[in-house]
Structure formats: structure tokens, C-alpha cells
Amino acid sequence: MGLTLLLFTASGQGQIKTPENAIPKFEQFKxxxxxxxxDKLFYTGIGDPKLKPNLTEKINLAADDFKRLSEKGNATDKEYQNxxxxxxxxxxxxxxxxxxxxxxxxxYYFEELMDIxxxxxxxxHLNIFMYGFDPTKK
Incomplete structure (x- = not known):
């Protein structure tokens, strides 16, 4: 716990300086x-094609959320995690x-946004979504 707190403090309170090319990357993503x-991800495509437009809209809204935060220039890890x-x-x-x-x-789409x-x-949050719990927490 102490080391985690120390690392969090040492990293500028978890602020992320927005990369210069982030905004165009969000647009490319969307x-x-x-x-x-x-094939690289061994993903066969959407199981139910009728869900594709709704799922796409939801992930693109997440990209918009990330873009808004990135426009601040110094959003925190916590803000992105939220x-x-x-x-x-x-x-x-x-x-x-x-x-x-x-x-x-x-x-994986959220990981792409995180990488941007x-x-x-x-x-x-990704573990909780995928597995119903976070295996890193005991």
C-alpha cells in the first residue's frame, strides 16, 4: 500500500499529459x-449482427469521453478510469x-483508447466487466 501510494504521488498525482496526436487518433478510432x-485477436466478429450498431455507438461514446478528457491536457488516471x-x-x-x-x-477497444x-x-474496471470481479484485488 505504501509503495503504491508513493508511486502514485511520484507520478504527478497520476496526471497524463495528452499526447500531441491523441485527437486525430480518437477520430480514426471512431x-x-x-x-x-x-484474425490477429482470434475474433470471429459480432455474435449477433443486430447488436453491432448499438455496440458501435456505445464504444464511440467512450471515445468521445476520452477525447473530452484529453482536451484538458492533464486529466488524471482516475478521471480516465472513471x-x-x-x-x-x-x-x-x-x-x-x-x-x-x-x-x-x-x-480490447477500451485498451485501444487507453493506449491513445x-x-x-x-x-x-475491465476485469470487473469481463469476469465480474477484479482478480488483482483480494
């Missing part, structure tokens, strides 16, 4: 087709309709 087959939680909560109405591959794909801003941890 514009690409989502939930399609991806945006992840809010974004994942948007999937609650469809969660039971998603198969494991689709849930993994949702998480250099966020290293979702704060456990």
Missing part, C-alpha cells in the same frame, strides 16, 4: 468499422446478449 472479424467505468456501464443493457468474444472485444492517452491501468 471512424473505423467495429466488431468485425479480426470514464472507462461510465463507458462500460453503457453496455449493461446488452451485457447478457454478448458472448465472451464480444465482451473481450469491448475490452498512455493510460496503463483501467483501475480494475
Amino acid at each position: 471512424n473505423k468499422e467495429k466488431f468485425i472479424k479480426d 470514464a472507462i467505468k461510465i463507458g462500460l456501464d453503457r453496455f449493461a443493457d446488452l451485457y447478457l446478449k454478448l458472448d465472451t468474444g464480444d465482451r473481450e472485444r469491448v475490452c 492517452v498512455g493510460l496503463e491501468s483501467s483501475g480494475g
Whole structure:
């Protein structure tokens, strides 16, 4: 606990300086087709194609949330992690309709957003979404 607190303090209270190319990367992310087959990820594509427009809208809203935070120039890890939680909560109405591959794909999209801003941890939110708990917490 003490070491974690020390590292958190030493890293400028978890502030993330927005990379210069973040805004265009968010636009590229939003514009690409989502939930399609991806052999690199062993993803066969959306299980139920009728869900694709709704899922795409939800993940693009998360990209908008990240973009808004990045425009501040110095949002904190906590602010981005809260945006992840809010974004994942948007999937609650469809969660039971998603198969494991689709849930993994949702998480991977959030990881892409995290990479754009250099966020290293979702704060456990991706694990909770995927598995119902955070295995790093005991």
C-alpha cells in the first residue's frame, strides 16, 4: 500500500499529459468499422449482427469521453478510469446478449483508447466487466 501510494504521488498525482496526436487518433478510432472479424485477436466478429450498431455507438461514446478528457491536457488516471467505468456501464443493457468474444472485444477497444492517452491501468474496471470481479484485488 505504501509503495503504491508513493508511486502514485511520484507520478504527478497520476496526471497524463495528452499526447500531441491523441485527437486525430480518437477520430480514426471512431471512424473505423467495429466488431468485425479480426484474425490477429482470434475474433470471429459480432455474435449477433443486430447488436453491432448499438455496440458501435456505445464504444464511440467512450471515445468521445476520452477525447473530452484529453482536451484538458492533464486529466488524471482516475478521471480516465472513471470514464472507462461510465463507458462500460453503457453496455449493461446488452451485457447478457454478448458472448465472451464480444465482451473481450469491448475490452480490447477500451485498451485501444487507453493506449491513445498512455493510460496503463483501467483501475480494475475491465476485469470487473469481463469476469465480474477484479482478480488483482483480494
